[in-house]
Amino acid sequence: MKRCIACGAPLWETPLLTLNNMPASAQHMPDASQLGEERGMTLNLCQCMGCGLVQFDCQPVDYYRDVIRAGGYSKTMVELRRYQYKHLIEDYHLEGKRFLEVGCGQGEFLKILEEFPVEAHGIEHNPRLAELARAQGLDVREGFAESEKTCFPGGPYDVFLSFNFLEHQPDPNGMLQAIYRNLKNDGIGLITVPSFEYIMDHSSYYELIRDHIAYYTFDTLLPLLERNGFQAEECEVINRDTLSVIVKKRSRMEAGNLLDCCVNLKKEMETYLKYLDAWGKRVAIWGASHQGFTLAATTKLGKKAGYIIDSAPFKQGKFSPASHLPIVAPEYFFEHPVEAIIITAPGYTEEIALCIREKFGKEIEVRAMRSNHLELI
Template identity: 55%
Template structure:
């Protein structure tokens, strides 16, 4: 079964479209003497059943790592890139920052970028193009982003650009993740790809070519970028047939609050249990994941006599990791603890009432409310 090059889900069982006798490649053109043996190919356009990316069911061309760019010589592309840089660079405060063009060819667009107040770097796989770019005075590394653990020359970078190159990649997710892993925190991106919406609007079957494996809509492009560690901040259609997006590397979740809360709960609960255990037996009410986690992570297995829970299917078992026995309320009442810590959010008042009903007067009742241990008043004492 053929699978999606972007997410690995199965492709549709039947192609969306099959076109015979199409050009086998857009570059490295055959010569007149090749006419006797050169043949067209059959292209099958398929849809991913998972992420929805439309793609060709074919092998990539041999030169998919190389950027062979004829449009870079046009006045139209020159004006478009300058307009994009004019807006993108100040929007992300990239003045003086390091910007990488992934797949820069011989530096057609990189030369334009280098005229801005930024530190411009390029990356190109095709050796001859690297040489030409360097002859222009550009800083270009001879490499290609294809492994997530890859460390780029001249990196890390504060931002990157990728102009109509992503659609060529047989593993676009690895390409993007390799770049993301070589960006600084919050690194920005400017990415363009041909628009599949445009092809559908114009019904232009002649746009399909084996060089382009992926046919992105704004949604499928955004989905891929999101899965590869980027937030999509802006999407637009440029030059009629091209999707342009501004992206930003996703920030790692800030778990400092969790770390501090873990420390405070550990301190408070451990202190409470140790003090109560010195006076008698201590129990937990609530065989939930919260109760299990607190008992296990705080090492309370030898300090808690049992965990009480009303669910019959939990009774008679032991808590994961801490191995504290789980008992019914009636069994606990027959051998009562002197201190009970309620760890069952949403049921605290109901459980406290049952403790007052079934357990001896003077039983200490504690609960975790807002993650702070709080002693509840025994109604029989009030």
């Protein structure tokens, strides 16, 4: 069963469309001597059962790593790039930042970027195109966004640009991971791809070509970007037929407060257990919950407590993971009494505290976990 290039889920068995005698590629056009052997091919346009991405179920063209632009110098495209650059730099305060165009061809769009107060850099897989770019005085090096292990020359960068390149990639995750790993924290990106909505709205099947192995909508592009560490800041349709997305690199969350809580709670628990020892008080836990299991395993409570009380029969007779405390019915208390009980079932604290008072007496010292500390009930 063939699988999605973006999420790995199966493709629907029946193609959306089967196209016969399709061009094998948009480049490498045959000359007169090759016409006798040149043939069209059958292409199946399929859809992923998981993420919904529309794609051809064939191998990509052999030059998918190269950026070949026929319209890079058109007036329409030049003005569009100027508009995009101006908006991106001014609205996101990117003056003086280091930009990298991933797949820059011979530098058609990098040349425009040099009009702005930023550092313009590019990588291009095709050595000939990279040399043509350098001949114009552009900083372009040979490279390709292959996988998360790829290191871009001169990286990491503040901003990345990718213009109508992702749709050529048989491994879009690999490309996006390469970009992510070579982008600074809080880095910004601008990415464009042809719009499949445009093709559907205009019934323009002639827009389909094997070079574009994937056909994105916002519904399939944005989840792909998010799965690879980017959050969308802006989305728009440009030039009628192109999706444009400004993204920000999602940084790893800071969990310092959780670490502080862990350290502080361990100290608080240790202090409380010392107090119980000083007064000769025994302690049990009420609540064979994940909260109780974690507290017993990660603090000294697991060594001090005699057992865990829980009203659920299916838990009784078992032991807590990691700390290995016996889980018992409430009646167990009467044969093995304790002077203190710690409640570790946050959703039922008041109910359990009332049960303790009624069953075991008001002399029992009851404490409960409240947020990040022990509270006397």
